Structure formats: structure tokens, C-alpha cells
Amino acid sequence: MTIQHRKEHGISCKNCSVAHLCLGSQIKSDELERIDKLIVNIAYFDKGQHIYHSQTKSDYLYAIRSGSCKEYSVDIEGKEYINNFYFAGDILGLEAIGNNSYCYSAVALEPVRVCMIPLQSLVSMLATTQDLPMRLLNIISNKVRDDSGIRLTSSAKQRVADFLLSISSRFTKRGYAVDELKLSIAQQDMSNKIGIAFETLSRILHAMQKDKIIAIQSRNVQIRDIEKLREISGGWEQPL
Amino acid sequence: MTIQHRKEHGISCKNCSVAHLCLGSQIKSDELERIDKLIVNIAYFDKGQHIYHSQTKSDYLYAIRSGSCKEYSVDIEGKEYINNFYFAGDILGLEAIGNNSYCYSAVALEPVRVCMIPLQSLVSMLATTQDLPMRLLNIISNKVRDDSGIRLTSSAKQRVADFLLSISSRFTKRGYAVDELKLSIAQQDMSNKIGIAFETLSRILHAMQKDKIIAIQSRNVQIRDIEKLREISGGWEQPL
DNA sequence: CGGGTACTTGAATAATATCAACAGCTGTGG
DNA sequence: CCACAGCTGTTGATATTATTCAAGTACCCG
Secondary structure, X not given: OEEEEOHXXXXXXXXXXXXXXXXXXXXXXXXXXXXXXXXXEEEEEOOOOEEXXXXXXXXXXXXXXXXXXXXXXXXXOOOEEEEEEEEOOOEEOHHHOOOOEOOOEEEEXXXXXXXXXXXXXXXXXXXXXXXXXXXXXXXXXXXXXHHOOOOOOOOHHHHHXXXXXXXXXXXXXXXXXXXXXXXXXXXXXXXHHHOOOHHHHHHHHHHHHHOOOEEEEOOEEEEOXXXXXXXXXXXXXXXX | OEEEEOHHHOOOHHHOOOHHXXXXXXXXXXXXXXXXXXXXXXXXXXXXXXEEOOOOEOOEEEEEEEOEEEEEEEEOOOOEEEEEEEEOOOEEOHHHOOOOEOOOEEEEOOOEEEEEEEHHHHHXXXXXXXXXXXXXXXXXXXXXXXXXXXXXXXXXXXXXXXXXXXXXXXXXHOOOOOOEEEOOOOHHHHHHHHOOOHHHHHHHHHHHHHOOOEEEEOOEEEEOOHHHHHHHHOOEOOOO
């Protein structure tokens, strides 16, 4: 892990390509300037390094500038449960607001850069800003919506379809290609996230490839027939 | 559905028994007074009546004063997916903040009284209050934590145990008996929520009864051996 | 090039869903 | 108060799906 000064590297909320997902939008510019000053550092983590560990003091929120992370917890027997994956523009640690320790652990899936948002300072700023409270509420409220994720009553195939569609939709919001998912996610993790055995996932992905619904090259998935995916998913009354 | 004036019925945030879960805590009293004035009405719904429907304009947040609700969405084929159950002290519609329509539908499981919090007025009040923004963030952040709920990679038995423990813990926060769960929840709904067939749920509940872990009388579940439940659940590094 | 991790594939097994029939309770109207 | 309809929950037999076990292959990184 390396920490650098954002300013020295010309990094600010104003020149951030994912500001629209993060703090850098819906906030008037003088206010954003104040927030920007708060976020002094950007940290760099290598693949496999932890951003933070569950049950440790939550000093920072981490906004992903580039790369990706997984958030997980562990049960008594040491079994891992993946809560979510995070990409550029996502903010890590939100559920620690009003708590003083992180509820999950977060680890880099690939080299990742995260802006370090001091939680205490941000909270104290709430009372003296016009737009920040609403912006934060929006971000969390969106998170609540998006997290809903996988329906428990659904077949393995449906879950895979749901997962791919959800990633695809999140990539869209980031301006990435809708149908070219450069996942840095191991099948191990993906299967854990959607609650099926990884052998089952492997079989389903290959079946989908055979049916020309997707194409797989290592960890990249190309969606070739999104309509069919939606069909398999059985789609729901889309939460927005 | 009947709407009544809170004031006329002597109802306010200050005399509410679940204020500690809702808006009526961590807010200085003059501010709370302003909020209190905002919440003019309390609505009464009979069992089966909808508080709101998915995709309709979100004018209000609804804080449950008494009774319980389920929140659900529906897929294309009309299959229902239960998102959560809500009890006194819970606030419905939070994920609609910063959206202008509800993402789910909410329906009363028994006679329910809900305080109607005008969303727009609440939002406008954010900028002119000291404590409200943080309180709202806390509530949502807690929700994010608590919602995580059922682990996808888990046996039917574990899910039942997890569900009962989670309800029990929520009841505790409300000052209800920890081990006497007066659920107004049909097995149909419970099984849907945890993602197993309702026949399977019925079998498991009876097996647990046989093992003296719980006792069932109609829709009330008495937890007789919470340690064994925890054992079955396999517990995790509890998110707090 | 070697060693380990990640992924694939097949066969056996176990878990849960589904189907079906029935029991019990609840509320309604005669 | 009883009879009946409808809904909710029970229980058994069977079908299906996904997990587990096992062995092997591909791939990545040093």
C-alpha cells in the first residue's frame, strides 16, 4: 500500500471521470471545493491487499478511483461470504457511518486506487453544507436499491444471468462497454456471491457460451445476446 | 385506509415508544419539534391493504408506529419476491430518497399505523438542520447493515435459523420479548423471503420443534434454545 | 521450466423442489 | 349454531437440481 497526495498528482473531484457516481456531483462548486480539500490522500493497493478489515476502526470512506474490490465477511468456520464487488466510482465503507468500525472486509481484486475520505471530517461538514447531506443520502439510497441483487428463489442459471446483467448495468453507468465485461473476478468469488458451487457456475457459463449468449476469454465476458440473458433472468419489475 | 391528525390523537415523536429506532432520537429537541410538525398525519391500514405500490410517486416515507408490513416486488411472470418485513420503528421507502418513485410495494400484514413523513419537506429541511442529516444517514446506514440478511450459500436449515435470529434481534431492539416472536408472517411469505419452498419450511420448523429448539403456536414462534439456533446458523463474524 | 492456482468435466450423492392429497382453522351466511 | 368455502399449513412420494468428490487440464507467475 502506498499513499500519495492527491493535489501533488493533479487529482481532484473536479477532474474525476466517475464524479457523477461519487461525491463530485449535485454539489455546488464552492462546497465541492471544501470537500475536495478534505480528501487529501489517495491510496494505492496491490491485488490481494486489504483496504480495511472487518471490526476495525472506521476512519475513512474509500472512493474507488480505478480498479476493483470485493467486500466480504467470514463465518465462524472461516467460510467466506461475498457481499459485493465494487468498481470505480463506488464508495466503500458507507455502512460504517454512525458506527465506528467497518462491518465487512474489503480487498483489492486488482491494483486499485482509492481516495481516502476522512469520515469524521465529512460528518462534521454535514451541518455546514447545503448539498452534501442530500448527496450522501442519494448515494446510500442508490446503494440500497442496487444491492438487492440476487433473488433467493431462483435457479442457478437465473442467478448467473442476474449477475451478468447487474454488472453490465453498473458498467454502463461508468461509461464502459455494456457488453464487454472486463471482470477481475475469479469464478470462485462470483459463485460465492451468487450462492452456487463454482463447478455449477463453470458449467453454466460454458453452456451459455455454447448457446452463443456469451463469450468467455479468461476473465472477460462478452455478452452476445442480452435479450436472451434477460429472458433467462425472468426479469423483475425493475427497481427503477 | 384512514388518515388521522397526529396532534388530535396526542401522537408525537416525543411520546413514541420506538423513537430510538426512528427519527425521534439523536436530534436536539427544538429540531425534533420542527420535524414533528412536519409529520401531520398518521394513516391506518387494514391487513392486506397497500401502503404504496412500486413505481408510483414517492410522496411520503412511512414510519411504522404499530403493526407490520412486507415489502416486495414482482417479476414478469407475476412471481412475488419478498424484500423485507418491517415492524414498529422501521421506516418504509428510504430507497426512494433521491428517486421520485417507490422501488417496491408495501402491504400491511396486520392492522398497521404509519406516520406519514412528507419526503419533499424532509429533504428541504436537511439544509437548515444540524442533526437531521446525520440521523437519516445513521438510519439508512443501519438499514444497509441489517438488510444483508440471508447468506446465499447456506442450507435451508441455516436460513431458517438465520431468519429467526434476525427477527429475534430486531424484536430485542424494540423491547419485545427476545424469545417470543409474535410473527404476523405467513409461512408462505417467510419461505419466500428466505428462498426455500414453503413445504420445506414447514418441515424444518416442525423438526426444530421436535428437537425442542422452538415451539410453534399458530404464527407465534417461541425460541426455546437460542444457542442451538446459533449453532445451526453457523453464525458469522456478526456485522456488529 | 516448474509449481501452484484457477478452471473444467464427469459421476455419484444429497438436498430441496415439486406434486398431490389431506387436515385444520377462519370467517361467512343461512 | 352449523355447514361450507377458502385459505394455510402438513405430510408423503417422487423428481429435479445442484453439490460434492475426484481427477485432470490450462494458465499464470516467478
